[in-house]
Amino acid sequence: MTGDQLKLRVAAIQDIAPTLRLVRFENADAGPLPPSATGAHLQVVLQAPDKQIRNAYSLISKPGSRDVYEIIVRRVPASRGGSAYIHEQLKTGDLLTTSWPGNLFAPQRSARKHIMIAGGIGITPFLSYVADFANKGIDYELHLCCREEEKDSFAPWLPEPDKVFMHWDADGHRLDIPALLLRQPANTHLYVCGPDFLTDDVLEAAEAGGWPDNHVHCERFGSALSGGEAFRAVLQRSGKQIEVGEHESLLEAIEREGVEVPCLCRGGACGVCLTSVLDGEPQHRDHYLSKTERASGKHIMPCVSRARGGGLLVLDL
Amino acid sequence: MNTTTCDAGHRSELNDRTAPPSMRSRPTYASLSPDMAGREHLLVIEADALQPGQASALSNSFTAIAGALRTVVSGSDLPVPGASVQPDLAATLLAVKARLSGATMQQRVYAIGSEPFIWSIHTAAIEAGLDERQIRLCHSGSLKRRVWCTHCHDTTENVTTNIVACAGCGRHLLVRDHFSRRLGAFMGVQIDAEVPGEVPTTEEVFP
Numbered sequence: 222m223t224g225d226q227l228k229l230r231v232a233a234i235q236d237i238a239p240t241l242r243l244v245r246f247e248n249a250d251a252g253p254l255p256p257s258a259t260g261a262h263l264q265v266v267l268q269a270p271d272k273q274i275r276n277a278y279s280l281i282s283k284p285g286s287r288d289v290y291e292i293i294v295r296r297v298p299a300s301r302g303g304s305a306y307i308h309e310q311l312k313t314g315d316l317l318t319t320s321w322p323g324n325l326f327a328p329q330r331s332a333r334k335h336i337m338i339a340g341g342i343g344i345t346p347f348l349s350y351v352a353d354f355a356n357k358g359i360d361y362e363l364h365l366c367c368r369e370e371e372k373d374s375f376a377p378w379l380p381e382p383d384k385v386f387m388h389w390d391a392d393g394h395r396l397d398i399p400a401l402l403l404r405q406p407a408n409t410h411l412y413v414c415g416p417d418f419l420t421d422d423v424l425e426a427a428e429a430g431g432w433p434d435n436h437v438h439c440e441r442f443g444s445a446l447s448g449g450e451a452f453r454a455v456l457q458r459s460g461k462q463i464e465v466g467e468h469e470s471l472l473e474a475i476e477r478e479g480v481e482v483p484c485l486c487r488g489g490a491c492g493v494c495l496t497s498v499l500d501g502e503p504q505h506r507d508h509y510l511s512k513t514e515r516a517s518g519k520h521i522m523p524c525v526s527r528a529r530g531g532g533l534l535v536l537d538l
Numbered sequence: 539m540n541t542t543t544c545d546a547g548h549r550s551e552l553n554d555r556t557a558p559p560s561m562r563s564r565p566t567y568a569s570l571s572p573d574m575a576g577r578e579h580l581l582v583i584e585a586d587a588l589q590p591g592q593a594s595a596l597s598n599s600f601t602a603i604a605g606a607l608r609t610v611v612s613g614s615d616l617p618v619p620g621a622s623v624q625p626d627l628a629a630t631l632l633a634v635k636a637r638l639s640g641a642t643m644q645q646r647v648y649a650i651g652s653e654p655f656i657w658s659i660h661t662a663a664i665e666a667g668l669d670e671r672q673i674r675l676c677h678s679g680s681l682k683r684r685v686w687c688t689h690c691h692d693t694t695e696n697v698t699t700n701i702v703a704c705a706g707c708g709r710h711l712l713v714r715d716h717f718s719r720r721l722g723a724f725m726g727v728q729i730d731a732e733v734p735g736e737v738p739t740t741e742e743v744f745p
Contacts, residue, residue, distance in 0.1 A: 333667050403577070407641040408667030431575035431644040433671035 227254070231315045232289060238374040240296040241342070242308055245282075245289050249316050253287035257322035259353040260346050263290060264320035264487060267306045272477060276303040277487050279345035279414075279440075280322060281378060284353050290322070295342040323485050326440040328353070332410040335361040336401070338423050340415020341371070346440055347414065348378040355380040364388060366396050366419060398423055402430040414440045441488055441508070449504075452528035456480055456538040457499055471523035471534075480538055482523060489525035496521050497537035504529040561715040565653075567677045570596065572603045576646030576672070579603050580637055582630065582659045583621075584651025585613035587679025593618050596650065608637060612655070627655060631662050638666035650676040654684040654695060657722025670719075681744040685713050686723035693723055698744045701729055701737060710737045713744070 229246040236242050248254050257263075257280050267274040278292035296308040326346050328335060335354065337347040344365050354361045363385045365372070372387040379385050388396035402411070411432060413423040420439050427437045451467045456475065465474040472494060475482055484494040489507030498521050505515045507522035514520060521534070528534045572579060581600060583593065593616040600607055609621040612630035616623075624630040638645065647668060649659035656675040663673050685694045685702060692706025697713055704711050704726065711726030718725065730736050 403642070403644065405643050406667065407638075407643060407645055407672070408669070409643055428575070431573070431577060431646075433643075433669045435671065436643070436669060 225321045227319045227321060229290065229317050229319055231311060231313050231317065234311065234313055237293070238371055240308075241371070241374055242294050242296070243281075243291060244294060244307065244311065245291050246317070246319070247289055254290060255321050256285050256287055257282070257290065258324050259284040259328055259349045260326040261322040261324040261349070262326070262346070262486070263292065263322055264485070265292070265303075266318040267303055267311075269302050269306050269310075272302065272473075274303045274306065275473070275476070275487060277323075279326075279349070281345050281348040284349050290319075293342065293345050293348075320485070323491070325486050325490050326412070326414070326438065328412070329410040329436075329438070331408070332436075333360065333408040334406055334410075335359065336405060336409055336411045337361065337363045338396070338398070338401075338411070338413045338415070338419070339363065339365045339367075340413075340419040341367050343413075343415035343419075343440075343442070344375055345414075347412070348375065350412075351379060351381065351384075362386065364396055364401065366415065369394075398426040399430060402426055402432065408436075410436050410438065412438045412440075416442060440490070449527045450531040452531045452534065454501075454528070454534040454536055456536055458538055465527065470525065471521070471527055475523060475536075475538065482538065484524055487524045489522050492522070494522055494524050496523050498534060499537055500535035501533050502529040503527070503534065561717075563717045563719075564715045565675070565677075565717060565719070567675060570599065570648050570650055570674055570676045572600050572607075572648075573646045573672075573674065574602070575644075576603070577606060577644035578642065579607045579646045579648070580634065581607060581609045582634060582647070582649040582651075583609065583611045583616065583618065584649075584655040584679065585611050585616050587651040587655065588616065589678075592678070610634060610637070612651070627658060631658060634659060634662045635666065638663060638668070641666050641668065643672075646672050646674070648674045648676075650678050652680045652682055653677055654682065654722070657684070657719075660719070661722050683713060683744050684721075684723040685711060685726040686718060686721050687711055687726050689728060693721070694726065697724075698742050699740045700743045701740045702726065 228249040230249040232247040233245040262277045262279045264275055264277045280290055281293055282289055282291040294304050294307045297304050328350055339347050347363055351363060361384055366388045369389040388394055411427055413420050420441055448468050452465050454465060455462050459480050461478050463474045463478050465471050472482060482494050485491040492509040498519055503518055503521040504527050506525040509522055597618055609618050610630055610633050611618055611621045611623045612627060622633055624633050647663045649656040660673055660675060683697045685697045687704040687706055689709055690707035694702055694705040700713055702711055709728045710730055712729040714725045716725040
């Protein structure tokens with residue numbers, strides 16, 4: 222349902238840790254909310270004073286819940302405005318526009334066992350997983366790598382604490398990823414969500430550990446990918462020239478100019494925002510285009526990718 | 539027996555094992571080599587499908603992972619050190635299932651033999667939770683086929699002819715190249731459905 226929008230009201234806000242804020246939404250229109258599946262996310266439009274910000278957040282409310290949606294947002298120091306807005310300005314009763322729930326990170330139903338590895342706030346998609354798995358009696362292990370003081374913050378969403386393993390950066394508490402991956406039964410599926418260095422470590426360990434790649438799944442943080450050197454883009458059909466700042470994505474700059482681009486994940490994974498490049502050299506940062514497609518330079522995913530070396534991009538928009 | 543290695547083939551349109559298949563579902567095979575990403579390896583050999591000398595060549599190509607390799611030989615004995623020898627396919631499947639109970643993501647399975655044999659091993663490995671990417675198959679020996687009847691859903695084993703009477707319903711089935719990986723069998727469809735009794739000459743095409 223790309224493009225369809227919801228009008229939601231902030232029903233409650235709760236700080237569950239100094240930098241973690243839970244936001245509960247209810248439908249501002251009449252009737253139940255659209256159902257959301259395990260692993261789904263919501264794209265939230267935040268109207269900051271100077272600009273509009275769209276961020277994708279995993280839904281942590283129980284899968285299938287139609288009365289409320291819940292997200293947990295981490296306040297990040299290098300915020301592009303989204304997390305700061307939610308932590309500083311959002312209040313109960315506010316009305317927000319969001320997408321319908323989308324899902325690019327659904328669990329594999331044929332798996333015998335699920336191993337989830339989360340880095341910090343990367344636990345959020347897995348909170349809906351564990352609710353679902355516990356309910357159905359599905360075998361899993363959740364490994365959370367986080368700061369020691371945050372290891373209990375997510376306890377209310379963890380129905381089976383014996384299946385959850387906390388790791389932090391101290392001797393005897395770090396996660397030994399290769400060892401974990403070596404003792405899993407056939408038809409285990411592996412999921413990772415967290416910062417790039419963790420995701421890359423897990424993907425490398427899985428490959429070295431003989432895991433077939435179709436059993437390994439990751440969801441990367443979009444925000445880590447969106448900034449970079451400032452550059453200029455020409456939107457050929459719209460006849461517009463835009464400046465893309467170093468703290469915003471190409472997609473955000475295009476939206477700021479009022480040009481619509483269909484999009485879903487805003488993290489370079491889904492392929493919905495695929496745009497034709499008429500001139501200029503893209504610096505690809507997505508996980509969607511194939512190597513050949515990247516090399517051809519004919520397309521770009523504006524949600525994460527930019528112009529190489531701050532050069533000019535001419536887009537078919 | 540037309541083959542000396544699993545790459546050599548009987549070069550007819552129907553029987554070529556390595557040429558691009560005329561039908562997408564028709565499997566093609568490469569010679570067996572160990573998947574170095576694996577940590578535990580199981581090699582299953584149909585003894586009768588191998589040429590003299592092929593068993594030791596196979597052992598040689600697996601020397602790099604010999605320490606982590608278990609071998610099951612089905613049928614007669616072969617000069618493969620440390621192999622568990624099983625008298626027939628049924629016993630072989632039991633041995634394979636026992637070996638794969640408790641298999642990990644690092645398990646790899648290799649099978650060499652006729653297509654009914656290797657696809658029986660494939661099915662056992664899938665049932666044990668392995669992914670297709672953890673299994674390597676190589677066709678060697680007879681071209682005989684397992685045929686699945688699209689009418690009664692029964693299977694007919696050891697088919698070497700282009701037309702066969704179904705073991706389940708007795709219909710005369712045309713043996714097609716259309717292959718089911720799930721069933722490990724080729725599709726058989728009634729050849730005289732339009733004009734009952736009009737059955738072309740049966741020829742041995744899968745010796």
